[in-house]
Every structure is written in C-alpha cells, then in structure tokens.
Amino acid sequence: MEEFLNKLPTSVSKTELLRILQEFQDKYGYLDNDFIHELSKKIGIQPGKIFGIASFYSQFRFKPSGKYIVNLCSGVACHINSSENLINVFTKLTGLKDGETSADGKITLELVPCLGGCANSPVVKVNDKYYTKVTKADLLKIIQELK
C-alpha cells in the first residue's frame, strides 16, 4: 500500500479520487480502512466522505473478495428471464448470499443491477468472463468449474 501511495504525485486533485480508488482496487482487491485514511491525508478529502462516495458505486468493495467474483445480474431484463431462480440456485448450492465470500476464500457472490448484456439475458460474469443466456444447467456447470 505504501508503495502505491508513494507513487501518487504529492498533491492529488480531488477529481482524481475515483480513478485512484479503481486503481487501488484492481491491485489489492478491495478498499481498506488504512488506505482510505492515508489517501485522505494526501487528497484532502475526509475519510468519511471518501467512504460515502465510494459506497455509491457497486464496483467498490470494502472487504476482501474470493478468488472468483461471481456477478449475478438482478436487473430488469435478467429478472424477466428468471435470474431470480439462478440466484436462488446459487445460494442453495454454495450457501452464499449477496456480498458473501465462501469459507475457503474461493467464491464471492455479488448481485449487480446490470452487466450491459440485456439482449443476452440472463447474464452471469465470473471475474472477466461473461456467460450469456444462462440456464440452471449452465450455472451448475459454472459452479462445478469454480470448485
């Protein structure tokens, strides 16, 4: 983390906050308390405010995630194409609810409002890989692969 902060220029504009948060999360997986406090000193925004801003975006995480982040879409188009069933199946098989990580640290479930693939809904995303028009059978297969 120190390395990351040292690489930032001495004075950082407040408008660069989101970019910095994204970069940090890409590198370390989530935004932690210490980082937010250190960044606060550098960027001149109070830690509480940074947390408030970051919490607006579902892309930011505040606790460590598993190796595989499974995004199930709960948006309108996916919902119409029975994404709710997929979510129930997933929860039944893995015991994970929204935002939870499995005990072995492998899988994190995150429900998202939209993945931008409504035409091919329901959509499931595992890390950077998209699965479209997912059926129950497809989901079972995906879970098998992850385990």
Next chain:
Amino acid sequence: MEFTITINNKKIKVSNNEKILDVLRRIGINIPTLCNVPGLSPTGACRLCVVELNDTNELVPSCSTPVRVGMNISTHSNKVINARRVIVNLLLSNHPDNCLYCDKRSYCELHQIAENLNITDRSFPGEPKKSKSDRSSPGILREMSKCILCGRCVRICEEMLGISAIDIVNRGKNIEIETIFKKGLFYSNCIHCGLCIKYCPTGAIIEKSYVQNLIDKLNNSEKEKVIVISNSTIADISNFYGIKKFTDCRNNIVGALKDIGFDKVFTLSPGNEIFIYENAVKILNHIKDKSNNTLIVTDCPAAKKYVKSELSELSPLLTSIPSPQQILAKFFKKSDDSNVFMTVVTPCVANKYEAVQSSNTTKGVPDIDIVISSNELLKLFNTYGIEFPYSRKQIPDNPSNSDTSAGPLFETKGGISETLIRELLYQNQKSYPKKLFEIKNDKNFIEFSFVLNNQQFKIASIHGISSLKEKVEDILSGKYLFVELRLCENACIDGCVQLRDDDPDKFKKIKKLILDYDETNNSDTASKNPFIKAYKNNNLKQK
C-alpha cells in the same frame, strides 16, 4: 441588479442572485422546509418548499431556484399544498410510529409539518423501517429508522466543520447516513460537538440521556451526591422561566436540587476560576520566558479534539489545563476510593465525550460519574414536579458560595479573553478597567490589544471552525499572546443541548442575564475569590 417579481399577486422587489425561498422568508411568507439550513448550500432534497410558477404550472423547489425576471409565483396554491401533502405522506410511509417514546416529541419538525398539513392518516402503508441505532458515542445517539435523509447533519459536518464524520452512504433504497465503514461515531473522526443534534429535524440524532440513571443512583447510592451546574444552564433556566436575576435563579435551582436529594450543590464557577487562574499563571510565565508562541486557551473539548486531529500543527500551542469540569472532578475526588458521586450539568455534548477519556478516568471509572445536559436537568425537575421560581432558595455550597462574576462571564462569547485579561492585569498590577474587552460583540473573530507591564499585547477571540481555519497562519506566526477558542459560534451559553427553544435570539437574552450580573458585582475576577486565594497558597506550599 434589482427587479420585481410577482408572489401571490403582489409585486416584490428582489435582487438578481436571491433564491426564491430567501425572498419568501424575507417578506414573511412561511414555507415548510426540512432539508434547508440557512447559510449552507441548498440541496433540494426534501422538496417541501416547492412553489408553483403560474406561467407554466410548474412546481420548483424554492430553496434552490434563483429568481428570474417576470416570475409569477404561488406559494400556497392547491397544487402546491397537495404536492406537499404527498411528500409528507411518503416520508411518513416507512416512519416508525413510536412518537410516544421518541425524545424529540413535540419538537419534531416532521411531526409539526404533518400537523400543519392536516395529515391524520397513513395514506401510503409502507413497512416501517427496522430500528438500527449507533450508540457508540457517549453523547450522541443515532436512530436511523427515524432518519428522513434530509442531509442536514451531513452538510453541517462537512460544510460548517469540515469533518465529514458522517456521509450519505450507498445508493437508491439502501441509502443511509453512516460513518466510515459503518463502525459508529466513536470510531470515526467525530469531535462530538453535537451540532448534528441541534439541526436534526426528527428524532434520528438525539443526545444520549442519562437522567434515569441519575434518578436510580439518587435513590440507591450510599455515596455523597454532589452536583455541579454550569452557569450557562442556570442562565438558560432563568430565561426559560422569566426570572430576571441570575443569582435568584441560581439559588432557586440549588434549593430544588437539595430537595431532590443532592447532598451538595455547586456552580461550575470555581472550576472556571481555577482554569482562568492557572492559564493566567501560565501566560505570565510565558511572557517572562519571552516565548513568541501564541498560546491557545480553550475549555472546549470539541475544539481540543478538532485541533489535535485536524490541525495538529497547532496542538503544541494548547495550554494543557484541564477543563473546569475536570478540575472540579479532581478537586472533589481526591482519593481513588472516593466516597463522592459526582454529576455535572452542562450545555454541551462534548463534555459527555470528555468524561470518558482515559485521562479523565481512574482505574477505568470516569471521575465525573454522570454528565447531563441542561435539557435533561429540566426533565429531572419535571419528574419531581418542580417549577420555578422555586419556593426554597439556598446558597450553593462552599467553594461555590464565594463565586465571582468571572465564573459565569467565562462561559459567554469572548468570556475567556475578558476574564483572562482581567486576571492577568489583576495578578500583575492589582487593577483593571471593567468592560475592557468588547464582549457584547457577536462577531466570530475579534482582535483586541491591551497593555501589561508597559508592553502591548494582542489577543484574539475565535469562535467556530471556519474562523479558526482562516487564522491558522496568524496563530502559527505568533502574532497573538493568546487566542480564545470555542467551537460553538455563540460559546457555551448557546450549547447544543441547552433547553429546546424556537427563539433564535435566546442566547442574546441569556448573555444579557450574565452581563447584568457581572456589571452589578464587584467581585469579578478569579483571584478575588477567597477560594482561589486558598488554592494559590496551597499550590505554593506544595511547591
């Protein structure tokens, strides 16, 4: 540029950059608002202040809409009133209806507005929000189910203080007002000033009440029960019941508290006086040592915490004299296994926080057992059916019986400076002009110079964080001998948990009570109190 607009069929002169709401307030038209705080940026969050533009039949929020040439506004048309009713109905749709047990009760702005709009039924049956509270702070209690997300507290904390201990977190229906990582106020950078309590329109942010604990202790504790009342509280109760003389009300309160069951009743004055005396000694030594630093004199726990955490470059300049409450706590509880149960009444939330700091505890137990607010003291009196003027008058116990008027004066705006300069001059040359410092001035920043030992000194009195931030460099440059610092803009007499009152000029009346007392009193500087003389001699002996 000035022009006229039409409001409710009347021509009104306005200037270019005014907001509609400001014009309405100026000409005395009453519009309900929930999110608006004069002086802070308008957010247009609650939409209660909507008015109708007659040309387009459009509803616009008056708090954030600037006036335009040719505007024709209706403030209470049928459309407007219906819109307001819908908004309030929606706000109430998921509100927990436990008003009977809510501390805000008749002072709740949401309740008041619903009543004014004749809302008697729940028209949108939503599920009431589940109770979720943050009890981590010793002074502030947040009950988020009562929050209507107006954002007043967030803007106070951000714009007025620059702290942002709380912010709007999450999005959509999951929005809530939260601290960092939702850990609670005590674990955030909150300075426990209590301004959010003062501005919250509902019962979502209230002071943590200790009255019931106090009553239990009064009846069950074998210890000697001691209570210390701040002078701001006395003056506030005096104003509340229309008692003209400060000392009359003080003696009334002392009598009442003795009847309730306290063994000894004191005012905070001896603490204030020791605080003044110790600071004066420190400043005189400071002059002798020819140091060029500016000293920061403050008894305000919130200001101290702010300086330590946010302006750490200033923190070595704080004179490390404990606050008057804590001075008295050390005085009354001399030994570890003290047989004293001590209660303090203050107008301040931060005192509750200060009392649990490790430096103010002995073996983990706070030196001051219970801190209650002026507001809670009134509840205590109401519980025991006590009305003022109370029939029994009593003089406070020694050492509060020989109070000087410096004690009460100390708690007003500019009071630290005024009493401290008096004391400096008195200790140095035994004489001082009365009213040497323009304490009646209501500005948040005042500079003053005076002569001590043929040397000219400058001091400053700073109230509020924004004034402090502007003067950081002046303080660091050593321009002043000392600065007085308090976080509340009208000092302790207008503290956040004084009696609830809609009168915006209340603090002026309270101040007048205290100034009148000071004017008619000849014993008006700390060292004139025999108790301080004894304290001084005792100190010398110990050395």
